[in-house]
Amino acid sequence: MPTRGETKETPGQTERPTAPAVTGRRRKPAARLSQPQRAYDRLKQMILDNELQAGAYVLQEELGVMLGVSRTPIREALIRLEQEGLVEIRPRHGMRVLPISIEAMREIYEVLTALEALAARIVATKGLASHQLAAMELAVDDMEGALTANDLDAWARADQRFHALLVGYSGNSRLIDMVETVIDQSYRVRRLTLRLRPKPVASNSDHRALVEAIRARDPERAYRVHEQHRRKSGEMLVELLKKLEIKTF
Amino acid sequence: MPTRGETKETPGQTERPTAPAVTGRRRKPAARLSQPQRAYDRLKQMILDNELQAGAYVLQEELGVMLGVSRTPIREALIRLEQEGLVEIRPRHGMRVLPISIEAMREIYEVLTALEALAARIVATKGLASHQLAAMELAVDDMEGALTANDLDAWARADQRFHALLVGYSGNSRLIDMVETVIDQSYRVRRLTLRLRPKPVASNSDHRALVEAIRARDPERAYRVHEQHRRKSGEMLVELLKKLEIKTF
DNA sequence: CGCACCGTTAATGTATACATTAAATGATCC
């Protein structure tokens, strides 16, 4: 497909190229963020960091006290978190951090695989500037280094960066948002299983193969390689969860 | 940490098998819906029906008067609509119904194609009960009948039903939600171009081929057939929009 | 005549008061 510059910028949604963790909306760098935005950021951070235990009910009032605001901004933050699938709002019981079931992980990796494979195809079709390719390669190098140094957290960060770069380079804002949503939903499980899973050694050759396919401008190879990659890790995670015999996280 | 309650069930998200248009959340059949839910439903309906013109700014106060509620439920509804990519909230100008650009349509059909093709693969892998296959075939029959009767609106409804059935049968709630989001985002454009596009005659053989692949339990064929189908219609729509030389809808 | 500054104001952001309602409790009756 010709990468013709379309008419203009998309007046569509918020854009957020490779944001790492909690961002949500808003982009004003200097402006003091609104209370709902701050509440959203902090709550999301607490959920992802497991400071708010999955399954736990917390009342709006308590959340307000925790963050030093009234219930109004809390409610608005909760609505967003609910729509992102991180919490559930139950009429008289407060909000509940949603546990992730095995079945949920299956669902998540199913869509994640399809979406990221699509991103790989798009990126390989468009081609990348050399500094973009370099950024992806750097991420792979960092993963390799982290593995050698036996630093699993550093590996996870670099891996996350690699995938975020790939998806971000697709330029499709809807794709980017959707991937972020499911990545966030499954973040806790990945984190908690990081030290229980086999060392991610095979990952790296997958990543290098993807970069090569992109460099070679071979969309179908990029698609296939990356789909396989995500499918494998998804299946590994689901199997791991089954073995752990823990129903939810 | 104010941890209350224990890890109990593992209900993922809201489920909504084949809901046709506006639903959002909540499922209580008899219960009177909350004001935010009602506001959300009505506003979404008005947006999709083009009663709220794309690009138009409307103040929260005005929306409240329109729906007979205060700003509080309106705000909560707007947050959801914003997150679904239907409106934009601008600090002092009210909310704005987002116009759909050509670029946005490209993005939407890119992810829609990937997600529905995934649904086709899943459904063909699992297989369908005979009444489910019958429901899909009925939708195809209805499309055919509508075409013969030259009733484009009926055709569009049946087409929508067919695709909703396919995605719903995948059983993947995240997939279902994501498809619904982009379908809603692009609804207005499809509606407005319904009479400008060539008669959707090829569609039907695609649909029949998909049903056949599902019946034959051939996931890769189902995937391929449906990806082609959505890709074609996406490209057709984008080309049509370009020809119309209208930048946004 | 134009530009910048400042005060006004309209709209939102936020807190709070009030209404509603489902859950919990206890008393009563079988």
Added chain:
DNA sequence: GGATCATTTAATGTATACATTAACGGTGCG
């Protein structure tokens, strides 16, 4: 003793009052 129903109550749902702030227009100065 147990179950049902009325009552209480705690939490949310909703409206409203108040605070904040950016847009706008007018005025004065260069």
